[in-house]
Amino acid sequence: MSANLRQVAERAGVSVRTVSNVVSGFALVAPETRERVQRVIDELGYKPNAAARHLRGGRSGLVALVLPEIASPYFGELAGLLADRAGAYAWTLLVQQTGGDAARERELLDGVRSQTVDGLIMSPWGLSPSDLTRRTDSAPLVLLGEQDAGGLLDHVAIDNVAAAADLTRHLIETGRRRIAAIGLQPHLVNGTAARRAEGYHRALAEAGLPAREIPVRRLHRADGAAAMTELLESDVDAVFCFSDQLALGALHVAVASGRQVPADLAVAGFDDIEDGRFANPALTTVAPDKPAIADAALTCLADRLANPGAPSRRLVVPHRLEIRASTTGRS
Amino acid sequence: MSANLRQVAERAGVSVRTVSNVVSGFALVAPETRERVQRVIDELGYKPNAAARHLRGGRSGLVALVLPEIASPYFGELAGLLADRAGAYAWTLLVQQTGGDAARERELLDGVRSQTVDGLIMSPWGLSPSDLTRRTDSAPLVLLGEQDAGGLLDHVAIDNVAAAADLTRHLIETGRRRIAAIGLQPHLVNGTAARRAEGYHRALAEAGLPAREIPVRRLHRADGAAAMTELLESDVDAVFCFSDQLALGALHVAVASGRQVPADLAVAGFDDIEDGRFANPALTTVAPDKPAIADAALTCLADRLANPGAPSRRLVVPHRLEIRASTTGRS
DNA sequence: AACGTGGCATGCCACGTTGCAACATGAGGA
DNA sequence: TCCTCATGTTGCAACGTGGCATGCCACGTT
Numbered sequence: 001m002s003a004n005l006r007q008v009a010e011r012a013g014v015s016v017r018t019v020s021n022v023v024s025g026f027a028l029v030a031p032e033t034r035e036r037v038q039r040v041i042d043e044l045g046y047k048p049n050a051a052a053r054h055l056r057g058g059r060s061g062l063v064a065l066v067l068p069e070i071a072s073p074y075f076g077e078l079a080g081l082l083a084d085r086a087g088a089y090a091w092t093l094l095v096q097q098t099g100g101d102a103a104r105e106r107e108l109l110d111g112v113r114s115q116t117v118d119g120l121i122m123s124p125w126g127l128s129p130s131d132l133t134r135r136t137d138s139a140p141l142v143l144l145g146e147q148d149a150g151g152l153l154d155h156v157a158i159d160n161v162a163a164a165a166d167l168t169r170h171l172i173e174t175g176r177r178r179i180a181a182i183g184l185q186p187h188l189v190n191g192t193a194a195r196r197a198e199g200y201h202r203a204l205a206e207a208g209l210p211a212r213e214i215p216v217r218r219l220h221r222a223d224g225a226a227a228m229t230e231l232l233e234s235d236v237d238a239v240f241c242f243s244d245q246l247a248l249g250a251l252h253v254a255v256a257s258g259r260q261v262p263a264d265l266a267v268a269g270f271d272d273i274e275d276g277r278f279a280n281p282a283l284t285t286v287a288p289d290k291p292a293i294a295d296a297a298l299t300c301l302a303d304r305l306a307n308p309g310a311p312s313r314r315l316v317v318p319h320r321l322e323i324r325a326s327t328t329g330r331s
Numbered sequence: 332m333s334a335n336l337r338q339v340a341e342r343a344g345v346s347v348r349t350v351s352n353v354v355s356g357f358a359l360v361a362p363e364t365r366e367r368v369q370r371v372i373d374e375l376g377y378k379p380n381a382a383a384r385h386l387r388g389g390r391s392g393l394v395a396l397v398l399p400e401i402a403s404p405y406f407g408e409l410a411g412l413l414a415d416r417a418g419a420y421a422w423t424l425l426v427q428q429t430g431g432d433a434a435r436e437r438e439l440l441d442g443v444r445s446q447t448v449d450g451l452i453m454s455p456w457g458l459s460p461s462d463l464t465r466r467t468d469s470a471p472l473v474l475l476g477e478q479d480a481g482g483l484l485d486h487v488a489i490d491n492v493a494a495a496a497d498l499t500r501h502l503i504e505t506g507r508r509r510i511a512a513i514g515l516q517p518h519l520v521n522g523t524a525a526r527r528a529e530g531y532h533r534a535l536a537e538a539g540l541p542a543r544e545i546p547v548r549r550l551h552r553a554d555g556a557a558a559m560t561e562l563l564e565s566d567v568d569a570v571f572c573f574s575d576q577l578a579l580g581a582l583h584v585a586v587a588s589g590r591q592v593p594a595d596l597a598v599a600g601f602d603d604i605e606d607g608r609f610a611n612p613a614l615t616t617v618a619p620d621k622p623a624i625a626d627a628a629l630t631c632l633a634d635r636l637a638n639p640g641a642p643s644r645r646l647v648v649p650h651r652l653e654i655r656a657s658t659t660g661r662s
Numbered sequence: 663a664a665c666g667t668g669g670c671a672t673g674c675c676a677c678g679t680t681g682c683a684a685c686a687t688g689a690g691g692a
Numbered sequence: 693t694c695c696t697c698a699t700g701t702t703g704c705a706a707c708g709t710g711g712c713a714t715g716c717c718a719c720g721t722t
Contacts, residue, residue, distance in 0.1 A: 002446065002469075004708055015672045020710060028670055045467060050447040051391065052708035054382035055677050062393075062425070062447075071411035071605075073404060080402035083428045092447075094393070094425045097414045115333065116381040116393075116423075136376060138333075221609045252609040256656075274402075278552045278583040280611040325587075335678055346702050351680060359700055383678035386707050665722080672715075677708105685702070692695085 003044040012040040023048060059118050063091045063301065066108050066122040067144075068100040072219070072245065073273035075123070078144075081294035082121065089302055091118070100188070100218070102126030110137045119301045125190045140304040142297050146191045154304060154312045156296045158319040160192055163286045164199025166321055167268055168240060170284070172207050174327055176238035176266055179204065180212040182227040182250060183219065183242025183270075196242045196270065212236065216246065224249025232257055237265060238327070244269035244276045244285055251279060251326065266327040281325035292317045334375040343371040354379060390449050394422045394632065397439050397453040398475075399431040403550070403576065404604035406454070409475075412625035413452065420633055422449070431519070431549070433457030441468045450632045456521045471635040473628050477522045485635060485643050487627045489650040491523055494617045495530025497652055498599055499571060501615070503538050505658055507569035507597055510535065511543040513558040513581060514550065514573025514601075527573045527601065543567065547577065555580025563588055568596060569658070575600035575607045575616055582610060582657065597658040612656035623648045 005023075009016040014037060021029050022037040023046075029037075040046075054060045065082060067075045083093045094117060098104045105127050109120070119140040124132065124147060132143070133152050143155035171179050181200045185193045197213065204211050214230060216223040224246030231239065232253070239254075241247035247269030251261060259265045261281055269276055272287035296315045303310065336354075340347040345368060352358040353368040354377075360368075371377075385391045396413060398406045414424045425448060429435040436458050440451070450471040455463065455478060463474070464483050474486035502510050512531045516524045528544065535542050545561060547554040555577030562570065563584070570585075572578035578600030582592060590596045592612055600607055603618035627646045634641065 006708080016708090017672055017674095017710085018670085020708095021671085024710080028668095030670060033670080047446055049386075049708050051382055051385035051389075052677090053710085055380075055386050055679090055707090056709045056711090058677085060382065069411055070401070070414060071404075071408045073402075073407070073606075076404070076407035076410075077402040079407075079426065080400055080428060083401060083426050092425055092427070094423055095410065095414050096423070097411060115378055221605060225609065248606070248609050252611055252613070255611040256613075274552060275404075275579070275606045278556065278579050280583055280586040282583070282587075336680095337678080347678090348680080348702060349700085351678095352701085355680080359698095361700060364700080380678050383707090384680080386677090386709090387679045387681090389707085663722100665720105667718105667720085669718090670716085673713095675712090676710100679707090680705100682705090683703095685700100687700085688698095690695105690697085692693105 002049075003046045004049065005046075008037065008040050008044055008046050011044065012037045060116055061090055061092055062094050062117045063298075064094045064096055064108070064117040064120045064122075066096045066098060066105070066120055066124075068123065068125050069097055070095055073275055074243065074245075074271045077273060078290055078294060081291055082297065085291075085294050085298055089298055091298070098125070100125035102131070102189075106131055106135075109135045109141070115139075119305060121297050121301065125188050128189045140301055140308070142300045142304070144293065144297060146195050151314070152312055154300045154315075156293055156300060156315045156317060157192075158286075158288045158293075158317050160195035161199040161202070163270070163288075163319045163321075164196040164240075164242075165203040166199075167270070167284075167286050168200050168203035169206075170321060170323065171238045171240060171266055171268060171327060172203065172209065174262075174266065177209060178212070178234075178236045179209065179238040179240060180214060180231055180234075180236040181240045181242070182214045182216060182224060182231075182246050184213050184215045185217070185219075186215050187217070193242050200240060219243045219245055221245050221249030221252070224251075225253045228253040232259075239265065239267050241267070241269045244271045244273045244283060247283055247285070247326075248275055248279055251281075251283065255280070262325065262327050268327050272322055277324070279326070284324045284327040285322050286319055287322045288319045289317050333380075334377045335380065336377075339368065339371050339375055339377050342375065343368045391447055392421055392423055393425050393448045394629075395425045395427055395439070395448040395451045395453075397427045397429060397436070397451055397455075399454065399456050400428055401426055404606055405574065405576075405602045408604060409621055409625060412622055413628065416622075416625050416629055420629055422629070429456070431456035433462070433520075437462055437466075440466045440472070446470075450636060452628050452632065456519050459520045471632055471639070473631045473635070475624065475628060477526050482645070483643055485631045485646075487624055487631060487646045487648060488523075489617075489619045489624075489648050491526035492530040492533070494601070494619075494650045494652075495527040495571075495573075496534040497530075498601070498615075498617050499531050499534035500537075501652060501654065502569045502571060502597055502599060502658060503534065503540065505593075505597065508540060509543070509565075509567045510540065510569040510571060511545060511562055511565075511567040512571045512573065513545045513547060513555060513562075513577050515544050515546045516548070516550075517546050518548070524573050531571060550574045550576055552576050552580030552583070555582075556584045559584040563590075570596065570598050572598070572600045575602040575604045575614060578614055578616070578657075579606055579610055582612075582614065586611070593656065593658050599658050603653055608655070610657070615655045615658040616653050617650055618653045619650045620648050 228250035276283035559581035607614035
């Protein structure tokens with residue numbers, strides 16, 4: 001059991017209030033008093049009680065990161081960046097997994113634990129815009145990924161349409177003509193996959209090429225592998241997967257079944273997860289600026305907390321194409 | 332701003348205490364009173380205030396997961412399992428990254444945020460046993476991975492010596508004779524790599540084969556790639572990496588430089604991360620029972636919380652060998 | 663000598679909850 | 693009739709902190 005303000009105060013021969021002033025460092029305290037109190041603080045190993053501060057001040061210093069699954073490399077990398085950078089805002093990150101389940105997302109959005117946190121950073125999959133805007137909880141919320149919530153909520157995303165079009169154009173430039181896309185999720189409300197599909201279609205239309213789409217249930221490697229197995233029977237010469245995980249699953253099946261990548265078949269992904277850089281062959285992908293996403297999300301949350309009434313913002317973060325061996329053949 | 336007990340009490344015409352009884356569900360409350368109060372609770376959307384509960388009861392419902400980096404697939408997968416299972420204990424997971432830095436680990440071990448949490452689950456890299464036992468904070472602590480803390484702390488691990496020996500024997504059985512190991516971290520106090528090295532040496536000694544060790548700074552793919560680059564000049568016919576990430580980096584370099592895996596060179600890892608299953612070729616590895624690790628850690632923490640004075644335990648979790656194409660050639 | 667000023671220090675209170683002990687009520691037994 | 697007991701219900705106190713208003717003192721000014 002750690003010491004409290006009262007014990008420090010008694011031992012230092014000052015009032016509780018003065019110790020509080022020393023601890024928070026703000027108010028007027030005579031240098032010698034401050035020093036004496038500080039000595040007692042060190043002696044007793046006093047640490048401010050977070051629960052009391054939270055109750056008194058209304059801030060917990062916690063931010064919830066709500067995402068489908070932390071084990072997914074893209075979210076893992078993002079979580080790492082967020083956790084590191086949260087320190088600059090005196091925040092600690094708390095992880096909530098939803099599995100992409102709409103009911104669970106709604107529950108987390110609106111309460112249970114949300115009283116505990118100063119804000120939420122969320123990547124919703126199953127929630128509709130109306131779910132998002134209808135929420136009753138008042139904790140600031142920043143969305144990751146594209147969510148059309150009628151411009152009523154803060155969110156941070158890359159330009160998915162442009163990115164997908166860029167990547168598709170790259171495939172066309174390397175001579176591919178029968179380019180399939182893996183990764184539409186018709187059962188989800190989440191707009192991200194739809195945006196990427198839009199970019200894919202746009203680039204194909206420009207070049208007068210046909211589209212071919214394979215929907216998936218989830219974005220795991222196994223889904224990419226299953227989709228690729230299906231595609232092996234057709235004569236596609238390129239596959240654009242809407243996530244690197246899908247692409248790695250597809251790549252595995254393609255290579256394992258004897259296809260030459262990229263000679264026979266180009267494979268490209270999205271997200272620039274570390275696995276892709278070390279895949280065989282290395283995976284061409286769209287690389288969102290993840291540090292920028294993390295910074296934007298935290299800054300946005302901090303701004304919202306400081307100014308709850310401000311108009312909501314849509315922050316667009318840069319991305320770039322990472323051309324690697326899986327589409328160009330140079331290793 | 333959410334309603335509090337007092338407002339519910341006033342509206343329901345009962346005392347604050349009775350509402351509290353209804354909310355916590357335990358004490359004696361007449362069915363009709365309970366129903367009336369419950370109606371008001373729903374009406375006002377009352378949610379218990381976590382800060383006040385924490386202050387009053389001393390429990391926050393938070394458990395800190397302290398690890399080197401959440402973006403590392405092994406830790407990411409483990410964090411996902413822990414986050415999911417924590418719900419069964421009414422816990423929420425909070426993530427703290429150390430980067431493997433000893434000073435940061437010590438800081439997290441002993442305070443700052445630890446007042447906030449009911450317990451810590453930690454995977455230390457840089458801390459010595461004496462650092463671990465010398466800590467002043469009283470929050471229950473469970474260590475992940477092998478840590479020789481003089482038997483004074485709870486920890487959960489697989490039998491790393493046996494696992495490494497098993498894997499090395501598998502390599503020998505497939506005809507390998509010049510087996511290198513990548514992954515010793517001489518600069519770290521962390522005992523895990525040393526245990527794996529011990530198993531590796533033991534199996535080699537049994538077969539009368541020579542050892543060859545390449546130390547690394549970290550366990551990232553890039554480190555495995557660098558180590559493999561070094562090894563390419565020698566004539567090893569198998570590489571045992573102490574993590575799948577190292578192995579994937581090594582595999583990438585080996586394949587990219589034209590080696591036939593597994594014909595010319597077998598590559599094996601440790602951890603059974605998902606990437607390895609979909610690598611080209613798929614990666615042979617030691618698969619710790621991760622769900623069991625997560626369960627053991629949480630149970631252990633809960634037990635310790637219930638009974639702070641109990642003797643500390645070392646929980647050994649099962650593992651198994653996952654033989655895949657990177658060592659056997661069957662894909 | 664009286665007054666004003668500014669630097670320090672303090673006491674009181676409230677944040678929302680739950681443990682504890684006490685109290686009200688009505689039923690049942692001596 | 694009185695006492696006991698079980699069932700419901702209640703008020704008080706305390707967890708540790710920070711905002712607010714005020715008190716105190718020394719010093720400089722009028």
